[in-house]
Every structure is written in structure tokens, then in C-alpha cells.
Amino acid sequence: MPEVARSRHAMIAGMSPQLRGGAFVFASLVSTEATADLFARALATFHEDEGLSVILDRDVAEAAGLDIGQPMACITLNVYSALDGVGLTAAVATALAEEGIPCNMVAAYHHDHAFVPAAHSDRAMQVLLALQNGVPGP
Numbered sequence: 824m825p826e827v828a829r830s831r832h833a834m835i836a837g838m839s840p841q842l843r844g845g846a847f848v849f850a851s852l853v854s855t856e857a858t859a860d861l862f863a864r865a866l867a868t869f870h871e872d873e874g875l876s877v878i879l880d881r882d883v884a885e886a887a888g889l890d891i892g893q894p895m896a897c898i899t900l901n902v903y904s905a906l907d908g909v910g911l912t913a914a915v916a917t918a919l920a921e922e923g924i925p926c927n928m929v930a931a932y933h934h935d936h937a938f939v940p941a942a943h944s945d946r947a948m949q950v951l952l953a954l955q956n957g958v959p960g961p
Contacts (some may be wrong), residue, residue, distance in 0.1 A: 831910030835890040837902040840951040846894040890901045896944035
């Protein structure tokens with residue numbers, strides 16, 4: 824595994840955003856009948872008091888009868904960011920917000936992932952590449 828980036832500068836400079844193929848939807852599952860199968864097929868999950876939140880491939884969600892009205896694109900930030908790193912999520916969310924692009928950040932062990940409305944994916948990539956290329960010195 825490459826070196827883990829810890830500073831804001833290193834995380835942003837090394838983020839190398841990559842648009843993941845496909846479209847995804849966020850859903851909340853409360854029915855235990857559907858939960859096991861969809862849990863196994865989920866890109867990500869989080870247990871909330873209201874139910875199991877899942878991020879699913881749009882086609883999987885549609886086949887399960889879930890709302891697919893807000894398809895999202897996933898942009899993976901390929902930097903190995905430290906779990907205790909400060910500033911990457913804020914910088915990404917702020918840059919996208921300044922362009923009017925909604926963003927839902929999901930942090931995983933190795934990488935952070937920005938989910939943006941699918942219709943804004945190309946513009947979001949431009950914004951994030953500009954952010955990466957415009958990072959000031961340490």
C-alpha cells in the first residue's frame with residue numbers, strides 16, 4: 824500500500840479523482856425480508872435508528888422496487904488518506920458546493936468517495952481536478 828497522506832495539502836494534491844462506472848441510489852431498508860439480499864449486494868451500508876441505509880447499484884434498487892429517482896455517480900478519491908486526516912472532506916464538499924453540486928461523502932478505510940447527482944458527474948470531475956491542481960504549497 825502506498826504511503827498514507829495525513830496533511831490537508833498531501834490529501835488534496837494526491838486525491839486523483841476517478842469516476843466509477845454506473846449509477847447508484849441511497850435507500851433505507853426496514854423490511855427484514857429484503858434486507859439480507861440487498862445487504863449482500865450493497866456498495867456500502869450504515870445502521871441507523873430508522874433502518875439500514877444502503878448504497879445500491881441503481882438496477883439492483885429498481886429490481887427491488889426501491890425509489891431510484893435520485894441516481895448518483897460515485898467519484899473515488901484515490902489518495903490513501905489517513906482516517907485522522909483533516910480537511911479533505913471539507914475541501915471537496917466546499918469546492919462542489921461553490922459550483923452548486925450536491926455531494927454526499929462516504930469515507931471508507933482506504934479512500935473517500937463523493938456521491939454526486941449523476942447529471943452533474945462530469946462537472947464534478949472538472950471541479951475536483953481543478954481543486955487537486957490548484958492546491959497551494961504546504
